[in-house]
Amino acid sequence: MSNALYAPAAARPAPIPVRDILPWLAFGGLLALLAIYFVGAEQGATALISGHYIHEFVHDGRHLMGFPCH
Template sequence: MSQVAAIPAPIPVRIPVRQILPYAIFAGVLFLVVMYFVSTEQGALSLFSGTYLHELVHDGRHLLGFPCH
């Protein structure tokens, strides 16, 4: 006895760009801020004085290949 079942074709979900755009912009700005603090802070373009922020992102700096000393 053989039974054949028809499997419906998957319907792709369409996500409008208008719904994704605010999240993409937020993620992009957040990425740029994090990359600034990891790569540039405590250098020539330092916004904060002291070494606290440098020590906070020190290991991330080396992990991403940015020299810091």
């Protein structure tokens, strides 16, 4: 009988330990908080960067997410 009739055994994904995932989760969370800050609060008294360049860059995203700005 030919082996072409039999399907190979399904490959199982290897589990990833939590200690390998935690640094990436922390990095992703930091990036998310930074993005929310720049979209939501980078103007006026809380501005870290002077000028309106950041505000204008994220202006449409700000309105899309429901942040008022004018």
